[in-house]
Amino acid sequence: MTRESNEQLRQVLTLKQNYERLLIASNEQSLREVSYETLQQVIEELVETWYSKIDSLVYLRLSLESQNHIVYFQAEKGERNDFSELHPVSGQIVVHEDMDSALAPRFVRLEAYTGAEDSQQKELEQSLFQLLLVNVRGLAQRCLHQHQALELRFMESEMELARRIQSMLVPKEQLTLAGLCARAVYAPFTYVGGDYIDYIRVNERYTCFIVADVSGHGLPASLLASGIRTAVRAVLQKSWSPDEVLTRLNQLLYDDLSKTRSYVTMLVALYDAEEHALLLSRAGHPRPLYLSATQKMVLPCVGGVGLGLLADSTYKVEKVPLKEEGFLLLYTDGFVESGRKKALRCIHTWLQDLSLLMDKHERESENAMDGVESYIWEMTREGQQTDDMSVLILQFQSTSEKPFPEIDAVTAPPASL
Known part of the structure; x- marks a missing residue:
């Protein structure tokens, strides 16, 4: 080299x-x-x-x-x-x-x-x-x-905070009145949801029950649901007839809902303790389930269009006397969809199953309200949840039966009328 x-x-x-x-x-x-x-x-x-x-x-x-x-x-x-x-x-x-x-x-x-x-x-x-x-x-x-x-991580933290806040706004305790008791079942599809479920003591005679479903899922729907909760309380300061509540809510919310291309379905039920009856109005919402000893049916109450769809919507009110012991279930459509197995459980299947459940608890002298709630959770876990799910269970006595025992309950503050 x-x-x-x-x-x-x-x-x-x-x-x-x-x-x-x-x-x-x-x-x-x-x-x-x-x-x-x-x-x-x-x-x-x-x-x-x-x-x-x-x-x-x-x-x-x-x-x-x-x-x-x-x-x-x-x-x-x-x-x-x-x-x-x-x-x-x-x-x-x-x-x-x-x-x-x-x-x-x-x-x-x-x-x-x-x-x-x-x-x-x-x-x-x-x-x-x-x-x-x-x-x-x-x-x-x-x-x-x-x-x-x-x-x-920040988003998850924020969503968890939103979930806790929304959870605090859902009634946790059973509301017990002389002739009626109520319990809320709520399961959002994600961290937070667009369902709104509530019961509000208006005064000694009237109690307002509301179930609503905001279009969409997640945080946007949750924000709208929180706004609706505030609007409901504002309306109940002056009006508590269900048809007037829906009309005034639509007037208050129409501009915001139309801007966001959203709408809300809602069912308002007002319990009259003196007459032991319910006044019902619907805005595009699923009809409630009615179960008593002689009737198991989807309650045929008239409904108007959802809130935010027409600026001048009006609604009708119907009276349902509570003559015999039974249940009324107010729910969002996620309640039906949560019962999926291989196919969608139709509403009539729910009626049949709940009727058998009521008969069972009556024979065995068990708490029927607990049984209905447990059954709803069981069906939700058994199926695949695809939407927010909310159910408001109203159990009522007949006019001749002994009233429910009074218990302490955390309820929304009464409206000033």
């Missing part, structure tokens, strides 16, 4: 050793903890490391850029002079195909000029600069993933 060949081999080995040290130093930097707050500093340190350890490097520029070459950030070393006699190196690598912002740039771009003349050195430098692009892309992606993970 000639002296010239030995010298070339020595230069190549030295070059490779320098690049190995460069890779070690670069990897140490790229493995550091990084965030959006420190990303630019880490990139600047990488550029400084490469510029100082590649002897032939005259100029190096790394930038985070958009699809349209908008530079979000750049780090450079060296002076921009006449590079006509130098070897140019350039490249770019995609950070994220579907995002393009200062926090999630589309590209990492590299521009460099070196004094390398040997083809082997040029080839090695090209590979090394490509590795630098990969390292910087990895840093940017780690920041993005970290940011997305933080956002996800």
